[in-house]
Amino acid sequence: MALLDMKDVRGGYGDADVLHGVSMRVGEREIVVIVGPNGAGKSTAMKSVFGLLTVRGGSIVFDGEDITGWAPDRIVQRGICYVPQVDNVFREMTVHENFEMGAFLRRGDLSAAYDRIYGLFPDLKAKRRNLAGDLSGGQRQMVAMGRALMLDPKLLLLDEPTAGLSPKYMEQIFQITRDVRDAGVSILLVEQHAKQALAFCDRGYVLATGANRHEGSGQALLADREVAEMFLGG
Amino acid sequence: MTLMDFLNFHLVPGIVLGSIYAVGAIGITLVFGILRFAHFAHGDMATLGAFIALALVTAGIDPWRALPIAMAVMAVVAIGVDKLFYDYLKARPKIVTVMASLGVALMLRAVVQVVFGVDPRTYASGIVRPDDYFGILLRDRELYTLAAVVLIVIGLTLFLRHSRWGKAMRAMSDNPDLARLSGVDNRKVTMLTWAIVGALCAASGFMLGINNELHSMMGWQVLLPMFAAAILGGVGRVEGAVLGGLIVGIAEEMSIFILPAQYKAATAFVLLLLILLVRPRGLLNGKVL
Numbered sequence: 001m002a003l004l005d006m007k008d009v010r011g012g013y014g015d016a017d018v019l020h021g022v023s024m025r026v027g028e029r030e031i032v033v034i035v036g037p038n039g040a041g042k043s044t045a046m047k048s049v050f051g052l053l054t055v056r057g058g059s060i061v062f063d064g065e066d067i068t069g070w071a072p073d074r075i076v077q078r079g080i081c082y083v084p085q086v087d088n089v090f091r092e093m094t095v096h097e098n099f100e101m102g103a104f105l106r107r108g109d110l111s112a113a114y115d116r117i118y119g120l121f122p123d124l125k126a127k128r129r130n131l132a133g134d135l136s137g138g139q140r141q142m143v144a145m146g147r148a149l150m151l152d153p154k155l156l157l158l159d160e161p162t163a164g165l166s167p168k169y170m171e172q173i174f175q176i177t178r179d180v181r182d183a184g185v186s187i188l189l190v191e192q193h194a195k196q197a198l199a200f201c202d203r204g205y206v207l208a209t210g211a212n213r214h215e216g217s218g219q220a221l222l223a224d225r226e227v228a229e230m231f232l233g234g
Numbered sequence: 235m236t237l238m239d240f241l242n243f244h245l246v247p248g249i250v251l252g253s254i255y256a257v258g259a260i261g262i263t264l265v266f267g268i269l270r271f272a273h274f275a276h277g278d279m280a281t282l283g284a285f286i287a288l289a290l291v292t293a294g295i296d297p298w299r300a301l302p303i304a305m306a307v308m309a310v311v312a313i314g315v316d317k318l319f320y321d322y323l324k325a326r327p328k329i330v331t332v333m334a335s336l337g338v339a340l341m342l343r344a345v346v347q348v349v350f351g352v353d354p355r356t357y358a359s360g361i362v363r364p365d366d367y368f369g370i371l372l373r374d375r376e377l378y379t380l381a382a383v384v385l386i387v388i389g390l391t392l393f394l395r396h397s398r399w400g401k402a403m404r405a406m407s408d409n410p411d412l413a414r415l416s417g418v419d420n421r422k423v424t425m426l427t428w429a430i431v432g433a434l435c436a437a438s439g440f441m442l443g444i445n446n447e448l449h450s451m452m453g454w455q456v457l458l459p460m461f462a463a464a465i466l467g468g469v470g471r472v473e474g475a476v477l478g479g480l481i482v483g484i485a486e487e488m489s490i491f492i493l494p495a496q497y498k499a500a501t502a503f504v505l506l507l508l509i510l511l512v513r514p515r516g517l518l519n520g521k522v523l
Contacts, residue, residue, distance in 0.1 A: 072414070072415060073414070073417055076415065076416075076417050077417070082415060084411070084412070084415070087409055087411065087412065088412065089409070089412070090404075090405050090408040090409050090412060090413075091408060091409070092404065092407075092408045093401070093404060093405065093408060097401060097404075100401060101401060101402075101405045101412075101413070101416050101418075102416055104398075104402065104405075104416045104417050104418055105416075105417040147412075147416070151417075
C-alpha cells in the first residue's frame with residue numbers, strides 16, 4: 001500500500017478551483033517529483049496534501065488514514081512535513097535554533113535527532129551558531145530541510161528546493177534528498193528543473209492545467225517524446 | 235558648567251529617563267514584531283499600571299514591593315484587553331486594530347480618571363536628597379530604577395534566547411507562517427506576549443511615577459518618545475529598544491542646551507522623523523513597517 005494516496009483531488013484557494021482532478025501516489029522510501037509548465041498546479045497539488053487549500057473533491061489518504069481537510073498542525077503531527085519554496089527559514093535565528101523550532105512539538109531527549117541532522121548536513125555543523133539569514137542560498141535550503149526533518153516525518157514535501165540555486169548546489173540538494181530518502185523518509189517534490197529532477201527521482205508526475213497528464217518512472221518520462229516536447233524543451 | 239554638573243544635571247537624569255523609555259519601548263517593539271501593529275494604548279496601560287501600584291501603596295505596601303504585584307495584575311489586564319478587543323479584529327486589516335487600540339487608550343485613561351481622579355499624585359511625599367557616589371549624585375529611587383531596568387532587560391533577554399516559549403515568540407516575530415508550520419500555537423504566543431507587555435507597561439508607568447509624579451495623562455505623554463525609541467532601535471529588536479530608549483532619554487535632557495525647556499518633548503519627534511528619513515529600519519536593522 002502506498003504511503004500517500006491522492007485520488008482525483010479537486011480544489012483551490014478561495015472559490016476558484018486550481019486542481020481539476022489530481023491523483024498521485026508516493027510509496028515507502030520513494031522520491032516522487034511533480035513537474036509541469038508554469039501554472040500547472042504543481043505547488044498547489046503539493047499544498048493540498050498539507051491542508052493549505054480548500055479541497056472540494058477527491059480524497060487524500062496518508063499511511064492508512066484519510067487526512068482530507070485536516071489542518072496543517074494536525075498533519076504535521078501525523079508525520080508529514082512541508083518545506084515552502086520561499087521564506088523557509090527563521091532568518092533572525094541561528095541554524096541550531098531553526099532546528100530547535102523544527103522540533104517544537106517534540107519532547108524528551110533530542111540529541112539523537114540533532115546528530116542525525118548534522119550527519120546529513122555536515123556543512124551546517126560549523127555554522128550552527130550563525131544566523132540562518134546570513135547563509136548562502138544552498139545552505140539555507142539545507143537548514144529548511146533540516147528544520148522539517150526534526151519532527152522525524154514519514155513524508156517530506158519540498159516545494160522547488162533548487163529554485164535560484166547554482167548547478168553545484170542543485171546537485172548537492174538532490175544528493176541530500178537521496179540521503180534523506182535512504183534514511184527512511186519518502187519525498188514528494190515540485191521541480192522547475194524538470195530534466196535534472198526526472199533523472200534523479202524514482203517516479204514522476206507531469207501535471208498540466210491542474211490535472212494529471214503523464215506519469216511513470218523518471219527515466220520513462222524522460223524518454224517519452226510528448227513529455228520531452230511539451231515540458232523539456234525538445 | 236563643570237563636568238560634574240553636566241553629569242549630574244543632564245546625563246544621569248537622561249539615563250534614568252532613557253531606561254524608563256527603554257522598558258516601554260521593549261513592549262512596543264514586541265507588539266510590533268510579534269502581533270504586527272502599533273499599539274497606541276501602550277502609554278495608558280502604563281498609566282493604569284502606575285495607579286494600580288499607587289492603590290497598593292495606599293494600602294500600605296512599600297512602593298518597590300508593589301511593583302511586581304502591579305506587573306502581575308497588568309499582565310492579566312493586558313491579556314483581558316486582547317481577548318475583549320483585539321482578538322475579534324485579528325482577521326481584519328491591522329489598521330483596524332491600531333484604531334481600536336486608540337479607543338482602548340481613551341477607555342483605560344477614563345477608568346483611571348474615574349477611579350483615581352485627575353489630580354497629580356505621588357507614591358511618597360517629601361523631598362529626597364541624593365547621595366553622593368564619588369561626585370555622582372543619585373537618589374535611591376534612581377538607583378533602584380536603573381537596577382530594575384537592568385534586571386528586566388537581562389531577564390527578558392534570557393527568556394527570549396533560551397526558553398522554549400521565548401524562542402517561539404522570536405520565531406513568530408521572524409516568520410509567522412513557518413512558526414505555524416512548525417506547530418507553534420499562535421494563541422499561546424499572543425497571550426504570552428500580552429502578559430509580558432502588560433507587565434512591562436506597569437513597570438514603565440511605575441518608574442515614571444516614582445521618579446516624578448502620577449497623573450492620568452502621564453502614559454499618553456510618553457507614548458511618542460517610546461515609539462521613537464522602538465523605531466530608532468529597529469522594530470522587533472529588544473536590544474534596539476534599549477538603545478533607542480537611552481538615546482531618546484539622553485537627547486531629551488540634552489535638548490535644553492539648544493532649545494527652550496518647553497520644547498523638550500519635541501526632541502523625540504525630531505529623532506523619529508530623522509530616523510525614518512535616514513534609516514527606516516532603525517539602528518539595529520529591524521523590520522520595515
